[in-house]
Amino acid sequence: MTLGSGGSSVVVPRNFRLLEELERGEKGIGDGTVSYGMDDGDDIYMRSWTGTVIGPHNTVHEGRIYQLKLFCDKDYPEKPPSVRFHSRINITCVNHETGVVEPKKFALLANWQREYTMEDILTQLKKEMATPHNRKLVQPPEGTYF
């Protein structure tokens, strides 16, 4: 945060930021190939989320529905959420045993900025599935989970 900068210096606090994301998620995003929602409607701190990515066309992932878990801790969005696949998937940035999206191998998490959203993460993961090194990898059977 910079002193007296000409740009916007308004910082949306965590909870109001997550409420915005919740409302956006409820309305539905773009073509519906990525979506997300809150796991526990009673959790006033809105920590646990489930995201869904539909595998992109012309890849081995096409038509598959991938479920992910996102956890936004108290320090979100200063820090990124932890992200792991629930559905089994074989792509380079995902740990083969745990399903965790490894920040070291996924630039959006490694170079996290406060403006980034859960939607950005899911959209970027969808793009990741379509990269040359991921689009043809042999995949675990559909409908299996970490």
Place this chain on the structure above:
Amino acid sequence: MANSNLPRRIIKETQRLLSEPAPGISASPSEDNMRYFNVMILGPTQSPYEALHVEFSAANRLKLCGCMVQPHKALGSWRSPSTSSCGGVFKLELFLPEEYPMAAPKVRFLTKIYHPNIDKLGRICLDILKDKWSPALQIRTVLLSIQALLSAPNPDDPLSENIAKHWKTKEAEAVETAKEWTRLYASGA
């Protein structure tokens, strides 16, 4: 600090909120974000969210009230030294978006509350927070309106369908539930 460009209007409003707080309402900006306020609202008397006052004597403390009797810092100024509140202290958070005062403040309850116009996440259904917002309104007027909403639940314009239905069909029972929740969650401890 992200506060160097804080508009004069917000500074003025904040100063007044701190120097002349409205009865039963406290609002103070957080240290690292002057647009983000910690708010406490005392449940209005004669409402199911009422703050019950009890004598601050050792005997009564044990008999009548299981709540914490240590005066809460932020609430100290509301109380005479001989009373202590048991229930009825509601925590909220308020944020002034970049467009404020052209756009309404964002407010929600952090304390669980059983009210037809407040949902599970503490979001509030109140016209002045939405289409009836006017820049002539202020943080103070918003908080007073929320306090008034506690005295006058409006089940015809609900945010929580189930609670509204409960309110419309079995009002006495709904009020009891609201009182129970106040006791359980709004003790201010």
